[in-house]
Amino acid sequence: MKEKSIAVIGAGKWGLSLHFALSQRQKCLITSRTKRDIKNFVDLQTALDCDYLVIAIPAQEIRSWLKENFVFKGQKILVASKGIEASSGQFLNEIYADFVPDENIGFISGPSFAAEVIKGLPCALVINTISKKLYVEFEVCFPDFIKTYYSSDVIGAEVAGAYKNVLAIASGICEGLNLGKNAQASLIARGLVEMQRFGKHFGADESSFLGLSGAGDLFLTASSTMSRNFRVGLGLANDKNLDEILKELGEVAEGVKTSIAIKELSKKHNIYTPIANEVYHIINGKNPKDSLRDLLKN
Ligand SMILES: NC(=O)C1=CN([C@@H]2O[C@H](COP(=O)(O)OP(=O)(O)OC[C@H]3O[C@@H](n4cnc5c(N)ncnc54)[C@H](O)[C@@H]3O)[C@@H](O)[C@H]2O)C=CC1
Ligand SMILES: O=C(CO)COP(=O)(O)O
Incomplete structure (x- = not known):
């Protein structure tokens, strides 16, 4: 054979x-x-x-x-x-x-x-x-x-793998702004709820978000400078320009483009995705401190 x-x-x-x-x-x-x-x-x-x-x-x-x-x-x-x-x-x-x-x-x-x-x-x-x-x-x-x-659960795995990259950027921003471990844990936990809500809308199995594909990959990527997406967040918090950050990185950080897709999809389907939306806005020039204020308020 x-x-x-x-x-x-x-x-x-x-x-x-x-x-x-x-x-x-x-x-x-x-x-x-x-x-x-x-x-x-x-x-x-x-x-x-x-x-x-x-x-x-x-x-x-x-x-x-x-x-x-x-x-x-x-x-x-x-x-x-x-x-x-x-x-x-x-x-x-x-x-x-x-x-x-x-x-x-x-x-x-x-x-x-x-x-x-x-x-x-x-x-x-x-x-x-x-x-x-x-x-x-x-x-x-x-x-x-x-x-x-x-x-x-193909769609669950896909949403989790893509969404966690955006949340890793958010977590890197949180770290870069020195907001503390309480804030970071809150962000990651609410991020998990947010990605689950988003995935469920597209037919994902909620339990996928609590296993390796969801929580597993999110906890890894959103808590380590080994993550390229996390490092993009650190750079943004330190007022670096996105082009400069990506040039320095020299590798792909999928969360940057995926934040655009999530923002558009959540708008079209009326899904509440506050953290991903703020990542999108920060990438497009919003001051991260204004995003923090808006996330705490809404
Ligand atoms: N690096 C990691 O730890 C992990 C990465 N991934 C995912 O794997 C994917 C690839 O990531 P990396 O290999 O880490 O990125 P990378 O930036 O190290 O490499 C990307 C590769 O894709 C090639 N490429 C780019 N555009 C192409 C095109 N049009 N046609 C053919 N090849 C092209 C590049 O030449 C390069 O070899 C991403 O979606 C990433 O999220 C998933 C799990 C772990
Ligand atoms: O997906 C990854 C680990 O599971 C790699 O994450 P980064 O692309 O942020 O480095």
């Missing part, structure tokens, strides 16, 4: 870490836009011919990447990105749905800083897919140091 082939697409922080993890159990290929000196690096076409693909490119790039590069030939896909498309307000599963049948796609969620995964430190992740069969096929690809869980 032919051995199954697997490739990671995208050699940023997360793509490289997933490639490291997936290489523990089988040969795993990797590709990216520019040629890299990495073991098992291949051109895009070779990667796309694999049976299993793990796609780790920023959320805002996915639609154009799929349009330009992807032809469905029965591949099984695991999406590693966390974000909502700002230009359309579409969730990633909606974008992928035009290219891949639902039973062939899963979404990874849960607390997982790439920098720790690439060191082989233990963590637990959720593979979210409507197909239990697909889950089992991907589960066996992961190494012993990663414990995987199954969930069919």
Whole structure:
């Protein structure tokens, strides 16, 4: 029987870490836009011919990447990105749905800083897919140091993974303004309620927000300078300009664009999302101290 082939697409922080993890159990290929000196690096076409693909490119790039590069030939896909498309307000599963049948796609969620995964430190992740069969096929690809869980709540995982990035920016702002641990815990707890409310509107299972995908990833990202989104918040609190912050970061901070998507979606669907809205306004020039005043008042 032919051995199954697997490739990671995208050699940023997360793509490289997933490639490291997936290489523990089988040969795993990797590709990216520019040629890299990495073991098992291949051109895009070779990667796309694999049976299993793990796609780790920023959320805002996915639609154009799929349009330009992807032809469905029965591949099984695991999406590693966390974000909502700002230009359309579409969730990633909606974008992928035009290219891949639902039973062939899963979404990874849960607390997982790439920098720790690439060191082989233990963590637990959720593979979210409507197909239990697909889950089992991907589960066996992961190494012993990663414990995987199954969930069919794709939209819950997606909302949680995207929303926590916006809340991590808020938490970074809170830290940068020296508002104290009480304020930060209040912000994170209310943020969790807010993301759950938002997710529920789109059909998410409320319990997803209390597990790894929701509270797990939120607590991680909103409490550590290892998070790029948290560091964006720190910069904003210190009056740095967003372009300067992102240039210094040199990596994607999905919460910036996702805050636009959440603001638009919450307006359209009349969902109460005060923290995400303030993050959006701060990114667009509002003084964080004015946001604090407004959050305390409303
Ligand atoms: N770094 C982390 O700890 C984790 C990241 N993620 C998510 O994974 C996604 C990727 O993040 P990172 O790898 O950390 O970001 P990164 O900024 O380190 O790398 C992004 C990669 O995407 C590639 N890329 C950008 N635009 C592209 C395009 N149009 N076509 C093809 N490739 C393109 C870049 O060349 C780069 O290699 C994000 O959605 C992020 O939220 C999820 C879990 C953990
Ligand atoms: O999603 C992550 C960890 O689970 C990474 O968060 P940042 O993109 O904020 O670094």
